[in-house]
Amino acid sequence: MPLSEKVVLVTGGNSGIGRGIALRAATEGARVAITGRDPDKGQHVLVELAALGADALFIAADLGHEAQAAQVIEQVVHRFGGIDIVINNAGAGTRRSSIEVSDGPAERLKKLMHSNLHAAYHVGAYALPVLKARGGGSIVNISSTAALHGTWGNYGIAKAAVEALTRSLAVQGAPFGIRANGISPGWIATEVTAGHPEVARAASLLSRMGTPDEIARAALFLASDDASFITGQTLIVDGGMTITDYPSQPWLDAVGAWKLFPDLP
Numbered sequence: 001m002p003l004s005e006k007v008v009l010v011t012g013g014n015s016g017i018g019r020g021i022a023l024r025a026a027t028e029g030a031r032v033a034i035t036g037r038d039p040d041k042g043q044h045v046l047v048e049l050a051a052l053g054a055d056a057l058f059i060a061a062d063l064g065h066e067a068q069a070a071q072v073i074e075q076v077v078h079r080f081g082g083i084d085i086v087i088n089n090a091g092a093g094t095r096r097s098s099i100e101v102s103d104g105p106a107e108r109l110k111k112l113m114h115s116n117l118h119a120a121y122h123v124g125a126y127a128l129p130v131l132k133a134r135g136g137g138s139i140v141n142i143s144s145t146a147a148l149h150g151t152w153g154n155y156g157i158a159k160a161a162v163e164a165l166t167r168s169l170a171v172q173g174a175p176f177g178i179r180a181n182g183i184s185p186g187w188i189a190t191e192v193t194a195g196h197p198e199v200a201r202a203a204s205l206l207s208r209m210g211t212p213d214e215i216a217r218a219a220l221f222l223a224s225d226d227a228s229f230i231t232g233q234t235l236i237v238d239g240g241m242t243i244t245d246y247p248s249q250p251w252l253d254a255v256g257a258w259k260l261f262p263d264l265p
């Protein structure tokens with residue numbers, strides 16, 4: 001899906017999945033703006049984008065703060081003259097699932113909402129008029145399968161809200177040719193998950209974690225004209241993890257998926 005001449009903004013593009021999306025967009029010929037809070041990581045990815053021949057920009061910002069999100073959109077427009085595709089990838093997760101009054105529940109929720117929901121909400125809000133001025137465009141929000149699983153507590157709550165945001169942006173953008181969709185990744189191999197090699201085998205039906213580039217290709221498909229009749233949807237990209245019920249997992253491991261059911265006569 002060639003993205004020549006398209007301007008793609010990838011929040012959290014200085015790291016992990018966002019870096020993968022930025023590199024894939026550059027490979028497809030896009031002009032790429034990335035954000036992050038850590039400028040050193042930003043400069044590192046800028047060098048990688050330049051090596052791919054991309055016209056690229058890094059902006060340091062904490063997008064949980066509305067003014068900083070507004071500034072990011074302004075700076076990308078100033079540099080590239082507009083925006084075609086916004087990938088709301090910035091976010092942070094942790095299990096920290098207990099919800100107890102003795103345990104600072106409000107502060108925990110606030111922290112997770114800040115990086116996940118508020119960042120995507122602010123960027124989405126300021127991007128809408130810019131995409132409208134362009135005559136249309138596309139937003140892709142990165143959620144998580146944690147939105148489906150109570151094991152992830154506040155992170156799952158924030159990501160469920162991100163999926164609701166996707167539907168609202170799709171409704172508001174539709175009259176102006178703006179589509180909004182989401183990707184819900186399962187376990188993806190990044191610095192964050194590298195600390196958990198023990199889960200790799202059970203991370204998906206495919207016995208491995210996904211890669212940032214596998215998320216990138218799905219996200220850029222939804223952003224592209226190839227997905228021109230898809231809006232308001234969140235696509236689960238998890239190698240089949242969420243279609244597997246937990247009690248079946250040891251059995252799958254022991255006998256293999258192809259032997260799950262008795263042979264037919």
Ligand SMILES: NC(=O)c1ccc[n+]([C@@H]2O[C@H](COP(=O)([O-])OP(=O)(O)OC[C@H]3O[C@@H](n4cnc5c(N)ncnc54)[C@H](OP(=O)(O)O)[C@@H]3O)[C@@H](O)[C@H]2O)c1
Nearest residue numbers: 012015016017036037038062063090091115144185187188
């Ligand atoms: N890895 C997985 O298995 C997985 C699974 C499902 C969903 N996800 C989602 O995928 C996205 C990327 O995750 P990742 O694994 O690639 O993690 P990562 O390597 O830690 O990247 C997260 C990115 O988000 C940025 N960020 C976090 N909070 C921010 C804020 N308040 N304002 C601005 N930027 C912020 C970080 O910037 P700095 O590094 O500069 O602080 C970083 O660039 C996240 O939304 C995550 O929830 C990941």
